[in-house]
Amino acid sequence: MTSVANLIAAAAETERRTRTMLGDTIAIGQPATMTTTCDSQLTADPWQIDTEPGYGPGASTGDVAPATAPQQKAIPASYTQATDAELHDRIVAAKAQLGDRVKILGHFYQRDEVVKHADFVGDSFMLAQAAKDHPETEAFIFCGVHFMAETADILSSADQAVMLPNLAAGCSMADMATIDQVESAWQQLTEALGTSSGDKAEVIPVTYMNSSAAIKAFCGRNGGIVCTSSNAATVLEWAFERGKRVIFFPDQHLGRNTAKAMGISEDHMPLWRPYLPMGGNTMQQLQDAKVILWNGFCSVHKRFTVAQIDKARADYDDVQVIVHPECPAPVVEAADGVGSTEYIRKAIAAGKPGDVFAVGTEINLVNRLQAQHPEMTIFCLDPVVCPCSTMYRIHPAYLAWVLEEYVAGRVVNQISVDPTVTADAEVALERMLAARP
Structure with a gap:
């Protein structure tokens, strides 16, 4: 057999072994044959489902989570039973006590009750850059998902800690x-x-x-x-x-x-x-x-369709359709604009009173943009809300817990990338930082 033929045979054997191990992969949500492909029931507090591997309520029902996905340990009842107001006050008090020793990084897709406490709000790249740009900070609390905290750890210095409030906040795409x-x-x-x-x-x-x-x-x-x-x-x-x-x-x-x-x-x-x-x-x-x-x-951006764009145009004569480039190609081609979450934010900020925007991206960002621009009409293309479920795993209770643990001198949920991995990953990331549009 040629070397290529050997490779094909080896790959086939790998596929066979992988498929026999599917018991080690956890299917989340309803069977793929269900017509509804999104569980939008986000009423449960994350700690009620953190004991079960997976992406949790809100995830696309077609998502699967690897058995190796990290799980969050239980946090004290004093956090899970606290009221929203109590958690808010505890977070504010802990931040005041820590001062500039700690910075909270909040992704655009986070829930409002978390984002309001962030020192920096942005997309994954912007937040990783913020970590790199603040060598004076002792620790970063990354309100996002696992790969984002990893990137922040790679780009920050070795003596800085990066913490993820809920270890179960992963990413199905990653x-x-x-x-x-x-x-x-x-x-x-x-x-x-x-x-x-x-x-x-x-x-x-x-x-x-x-x-x-x-x-x-x-x-x-x-x-x-x-x-x-x-x-x-x-x-x-x-x-x-x-x-x-x-x-x-x-x-x-x-x-x-x-x-x-x-x-x-x-x-x-x-x-x-x-x-x-x-x-x-x-x-x-x-x-x-x-x-x-x-x-x-x-899974969120895959849900957007040309039919949704057609309906938006039928409902609003002058609607401007803006979508994220993670959407399928037909959706991108039917839209008026395409770009990152920061692009979407800036495009809407440049709008005029009375403008109408139909947006193809995560619902928390869309709702926040509407709240920030009440003079415009801003809505999500997808009528079935399918948020980034793992972003939802970052609850104020976990943020309060991580902050108060750090006040007490304890680092919890630290994301630490192996130095041998960091060295090579930093090479690729520095090339990215140099590739400015």
Whole structure:
């Protein structure tokens, strides 16, 4: 057998073994055959479901969580039984006592009762940058999800602590690409295509910020780079200067939308399905590829449809439709504008009284924008609210607990990336920081 044939056989065996281990994967929500694909019942407090592995209420019912996903331990009843007002007062008091020793980083998608306590509010990149820009701070409390706290730990100094109030706050998209899967795909690609052709690499790995520290490190040591939703095009240009093609993970939609906007045909964007030999592609498809797309997605942004845009245009004559680039390509192409959460925020801030915006992104941000701009009409395209369920796991009770523990001299829920991983991941992240649009 040729080396490629051996790889295909090995990949098939890997797929067989993986499928026999599906008992180690936890399905969350209702069966995929259900017509409703989103459980929007967010009334339960997170600690009521933190004892069960998974993404929790609000998650897409098609999401699965790996058995290795971190779980949050129980916190004292003095927090879970406190009223909203009591938690607010405790957070304010702890912050006042800690002063500048601690900074709270709050993602745009967080619930309002958490965001109001944040020292910095932004997307994952902006918050990681805030951690990097404040070496004087002892510790950061990252009100976001696991991969974001990892990135903040990588970019901050070794003597600074990064804490995640609820360890169960993961990311289903990030979980769709594991380091073992990525390493296997890389082995298959390099065996099939080689490593370099002339002065260019055959494949440059590019990972979205929404990925594990291990995958960022993989990119760093293999000539690759990290991208954000705002600089993805600049990053792809960087990659094409150095390689003939790109493998882009884990979000296929951001990769596809960015490449299409650059004039790359979908015929040159095969999908890599990690459980299939050669990702389910032929040798010719891989040789012809410009961007190999990993089969991952955001469950929230995948829900937006062209039909929702059509309805918004039927309901409002002058509606402006703005969507996130994690949405499917037909949705992006039907919209008036596409960009990161920061792009969406700025586009609406530039609007005029009476303007109408239909927005394709997470509901907490959309509702906050409407509250901030009552002179406009701002609504979510999706009538079935499907929020980022793992962001919802950050409750004021957990924030109060982490703060008061730090007041007492204890660091809890620390996210600490192994130094060997940090070194390679920082290479890829610094390349990203230099790739300004």
